[in-house]
Amino acid sequence: xxxxxxxxxxxxxxxxxxxxxxxxxxxxxxxxxxxxxxxxxxxxxxxxxxxxxxxxxxxxxxxxxxxxxxxxxxxxxxxxxxxxxxxxxxxxxxxxxxxxxxxxxxxxxxxxxxxxxxxxxxxxxxxxxxxxxxxxxxxxxxxxxxxxxxxxxxxxxxxxxxxxxxxxxxxxxxxxxxxxxxxxxxxxx
Numbered sequence: 001x002x003x004x005x006x007x008x009x010x011x012x013x014x015x016x017x018x019x020x021x022x023x024x025x026x027x028x029x030x031x032x033x034x035x036x037x038x039x040x041x042x043x044x045x046x047x048x049x050x051x052x053x054x055x056x057x058x059x060x061x062x063x064x065x066x067x068x069x070x071x072x073x074x075x076x077x078x079x080x081x082x083x084x085x086x087x088x089x090x091x092x093x094x095x096x097x098x099x100x101x102x103x104x105x106x107x108x109x110x111x112x113x114x115x116x117x118x119x120x121x122x123x124x125x126x127x128x129x130x131x132x133x134x135x136x137x138x139x140x141x142x143x144x145x146x147x148x149x150x151x152x153x154x155x156x157x158x159x160x161x162x163x164x165x166x167x168x169x170x171x172x173x174x175x176x177x178x179x180x181x182x183x184x185x186x187x188x189x
Contacts, residue, residue: 001083002076005103006069011050014096014127015066018045021057023065058094058120067155072097076104079151079174084108088149090141090177091115091156095124101153102134109133112149114141149173 012018021039039060042049050056055065076097081087083106092098092113102111113128114137115121121138128134137144146152146168154177161177169175 001104001106002073002081002100005100006073009096009099009103010047011056011066011069011096012047014094014099014124015050015056015058016094016123018042018047018049020045020050021060022049023055023057064093066093066096072100072155075153075176076101079153079176081105081151082109085150086110086148087112088141088144088146088152089113090144090152090154092124092136093117093120093155095127095136097153097155098124098128098134098136099131102128102131105133107133110135112137114139114144116140144168146170146173146175152176154178 019042021041024038024040039057053068053070055068058064058066081101081104085105086109087101087105089098089101089111092115095113098111098113102109105111111134113124113134115124116139121136125136128136141154142162143164146165147170150173152165152169152173152175157178157180159180159182165175
């Protein structure tokens with residue numbers, strides 16, 4: 001179902017009108033303003049430019065991107081999502097990966113998408129409006145109650161696992177999140 005979802009959910013619908021800003025470098029790994037991570041515009045607004053395994057800038061000035069499909073697909077695959085399952089997605093951005101999750105769990109499943117960003121939340125609410133089994137929440141995922149979820153995917157780096165997450169997860173539920181460091185890391189060029 002995951003492969004089908006990636007093939008059938010139109011990424012460009014969730015990115016806004018093109019041309020789109022994509023990274024100038026295809027190098028993967030940690031990036032920061034200090035190592036000259038930049039963006040370029042796609043040549044035009046044809047959707048073919050967003051179906052590579054690339055980041056697409058949502059707010060490039062904040063280094064906020066729609067993530068690499070291969071990375072998210074790997075994480076989703078490791079969650080072992082099932083049809084009919086209840087999933088929580090913290091940090092949904094513009095809603096593209098929430099739509100992928102909704103496709104995977106199907107109409108008998110449910111996705112609760114949580115976003116704290118005041119600019120992204122209303123944009124994603126519009127993008128996800130046609131998916132009846134997706135609930136869009138504008139709020140703080142660090143204090144959200146996960147007790148009804150079979151799987152939780154956090155799409156924002158955290159320095160530690162909030163106590164609320166541990167306390168509210170039910171037995172057998174799966175939680176995936178990127179653990180990050182607050183220390184500046186130098187990457188060899």
